[in-house]
Amino acid sequence: xxxxxxxxxxxxxxxxxxxxxxxxxxxxxxxxxxxxxxxxxxxxxxxxxxxxxxxxxxxxxxxxxxxxxxxxxxxxxxxxxxxxxxxxxxxxxxxxxxxxxxxxxxxxxxxxxxxxxxxxxxxxxxxxxxxxxxxxxxxxxxxxxxxxxxxxxxxxxxxxxxxxxxxxxxxxxxxxxxxxxxxxxxxxxxxxxxxxxxxxxxxxxxxxxxxxxxxxxxxxxxxxxxxxxxxxxxxxxx
Amino acid sequence: xxxxxxxxxxxxxxxxxxxxxxxxxxxxxxxxxxxxxxxxxxxxxxxxxxxxxxxxxxxxxxxxxxxxxxxxxxxxxxxxxxxxxxxxxxxxxxxxxxxxxxxxxxxxxxxxxxxxxxxxxxxxxxxxxxxxxxxxxxxxxxxxxxxxxxxxxxxxxxxxxxxxx
Numbered sequence: 475x476x477x478x479x480x481x482x483x484x485x486x487x488x489x490x491x492x493x494x495x496x497x498x499x500x501x502x503x504x505x506x507x508x509x510x511x512x513x514x515x516x517x518x519x520x521x522x523x524x525x526x527x528x529x530x531x532x533x534x535x536x537x538x539x540x541x542x543x544x545x546x547x548x549x550x551x552x553x554x555x556x557x558x559x560x561x562x563x564x565x566x567x568x569x570x571x572x573x574x575x576x577x578x579x580x581x582x583x584x585x586x587x588x589x590x591x592x593x594x595x596x597x598x599x600x601x602x603x604x605x606x607x608x609x610x611x612x613x614x615x616x617x618x619x620x621x622x623x624x625x626x627x628x629x630x631x632x633x634x635x636x637x638x639x640x641x642x643x644x645x646x647x648x649x650x651x652x653x654x655x656x657x658x659x660x661x662x663x664x665x666x667x668x669x670x671x672x673x674x675x676x677x678x679x680x681x682x683x684x685x686x687x688x689x690x691x692x693x694x695x696x697x698x699x700x701x702x703x704x705x706x707x708x709x710x711x712x
Numbered sequence: 713x714x715x716x717x718x719x720x721x722x723x724x725x726x727x728x729x730x731x732x733x734x735x736x737x738x739x740x741x742x743x744x745x746x747x748x749x750x751x752x753x754x755x756x757x758x759x760x761x762x763x764x765x766x767x768x769x770x771x772x773x774x775x776x777x778x779x780x781x782x783x784x785x786x787x788x789x790x791x792x793x794x795x796x797x798x799x800x801x802x803x804x805x806x807x808x809x810x811x812x813x814x815x816x817x818x819x820x821x822x823x824x825x826x827x828x829x830x831x832x833x834x835x836x837x838x839x840x841x842x843x844x845x846x847x848x849x850x851x852x853x854x855x856x857x858x859x860x861x862x863x864x865x866x867x868x869x870x871x872x873x874x875x876x877x
Contacts, residue, residue, distance in 0.1 A: 505791050508788060516783075520758070
């Protein structure tokens with residue numbers, strides 16, 4: 475619409491300016507094409523799809539996360555990215571408490587893996603599905619945090635993740651076949667889409683029975699055992 | 713007496729040249745910032761969508777949608793401005809976009825949210841002491857001025873729009 479104004483009359487202060495319309499329209503056309511294709515591609519590739527290979531324990535109803543103690547209440551969803559330093563801090567502070575809740579059956583715990591920090595998050599995330607295939611999701615997750623490097627430092631490549639899987643007692647051949655074929659890439663897309671719908675805007679985010687535990691400036695709720703336990707107590711978990 | 717009109721023309725053309733250089737500066741400032749801001753966000757669409765949701769201005773799914781497409785839009789608009797194509801239209805769209813950003817940031821500030829604007833990646837909730845609302849708004853006002861300047865005087869140095877004269 476407004477582009478028509480461009481041609482209306484001589485431009486103020488400028489020389490009488492007759493633009494070369496062909497070059498101009500070619501450039502406008504190419505730029506618009508890039509923008510439209512890029513935008514559509516981004517939307518489509520971030521949409522969840524229904525026929526997706528899910529690792530054992532993953533449930534669509536729980537945001538595609540891996541579920542422990544499906545029949546218990548309340549439900550704790552933990553949204554995390556294995557590359558995120560705050561997630562490591564959360565794991566180091568409250569990880570053992572959460573594993574204890576799982577073992578003692580005091581809550582339903584769901585781990586929702588996000589992978590928004592870059593390609594290494596995707597590799598690590600796909601690996602978590604492959605580890606779940608062999609029933610070692612928790613061991614794998616813990617190992618990643620114990621060996622977390624700087625974000626996107628180039629450490630978490632597929633060969634590296636496969637070689638570490640062997641040290642966890644995972645069947646290396648099966649794990650490699652799973653990771654190298656990107657078996658769980660679409661599962662991660664579904665997890666991310668579910669995270670968007672659940673309004674998860676950062677990691678780690680803990681949701682108990684649908685209520686997001688707010689992070690506070692002092693980091694009490696997430697990064698002190700007392701603060702986190704106080705949140706759990708609100709939902710009857712002691 | 714004979715020299716007078718020539719002097720006037722010479723003086724006018726000097727002024728025109730200076731304004732053309734100013735136009736180039738405005739184009740590169742607004743276009744460069746838009747292009748960089750978009751390009752940084754493209755590889756991490758989830759982050760961009762999350763930054764948009766953190767403003768709590770739009771329904772969740774709509775915010776995610778705009779978060780996915782905004783980086784591409786910024787890159788396209790930035791390219792047009794850098795190349796100097798359809799300068800008048802792209803500069804006014806850029807300026808209006810800046811006004812939109814200013815409104816969104818001001819509203820987040822007024823509602824007492826503590827978020828990063830997410831303009832260049834990042835985004836989402838941050839420590840209240842780390843918010844930079846004022847700096848973000850001042851930056852966007854400066855860029856909006858660049859855009860409106862170009863709307864009223866779109867001619868500038870080294871623009872594809874100048875071709876074919």
